[in-house]
Amino acid sequence: MTTVNLVEYRKATFDDAKEIHEIVKKTPGIDDNSLYYYSLWLKEFDQSNVVAVQNKRIVAFLTAFRKPKDNSTLFLWQLAAVPRHGIPDLGVNLSYYLIDDEIKKNLSSIEATIDLNNKSILYVMKKLEKRYNGNMHMEEYLSEEYLSGNENHHTETLLKITL
Numbered sequence: 001m002t003t004v005n006l007v008e009y010r011k012a013t014f015d016d017a018k019e020i021h022e023i024v025k026k027t028p029g030i031d032d033n034s035l036y037y038y039s040l041w042l043k044e045f046d047q048s049n050v051v052a053v054q055n056k057r058i059v060a061f062l063t064a065f066r067k068p069k070d071n072s073t074l075f076l077w078q079l080a081a082v083p084r085h086g087i088p089d090l091g092v093n094l095s096y097y098l099i100d101d102e103i104k105k106n107l108s109s110i111e112a113t114i115d116l117n118n119k120s121i122l123y124v125m126k127k128l129e130k131r132y133n134g135n136m137h138m139e140e141y142l143s144e145e146y147l148s149g150n151e152n153h154h155t156e157t158l159l160k161i162t163l
Helices: 014-025 033-043 090-102 119-131 144-148
Strands: 001-003 007-011 049-054 057-067 069-080 109-114 135-142 156-162
Touching: 007 090, 014 033, 014 057, 014 069, 033 049, 049 090, 057 090, 069 090, 090 119, 109 119, 119 135
Parallel strands: 069 109
Antiparallel strands: 001 007, 007 049, 049 057, 057 069, 109 156, 135 156
């Protein structure tokens, strides 16, 4: 656990699932999974998820996992914050908190899939590339056509930072 500017950064727990799910439901552009999903995720992947807490309330979360086929790669799944939190670089600092810990455990790359129109996540990834002296590569991961089906969904672009 780390505290910076009255924001506490810590590992997420199963008990955080409901609050995380509420943040997701209020965040435009993020895939809304069920409460069951977040509960299961936080129970089974409890070492690679973090939250930022201010005044005993979760203000941001980051879910991530080590890729099963490449355990040296950390895949950042979802990063979101409550609207108008007023905390500079909250997503960046939350990411640093997780990755600073993960880098001690044989981490060779960081991946995320994003909508290229999401400038906030692109900003976070560029900050990670700089902080960890990495090289970022970008490629299409899943096309809009593939993901749309019965609903509209943007192309998911894979960003990989090799450390």
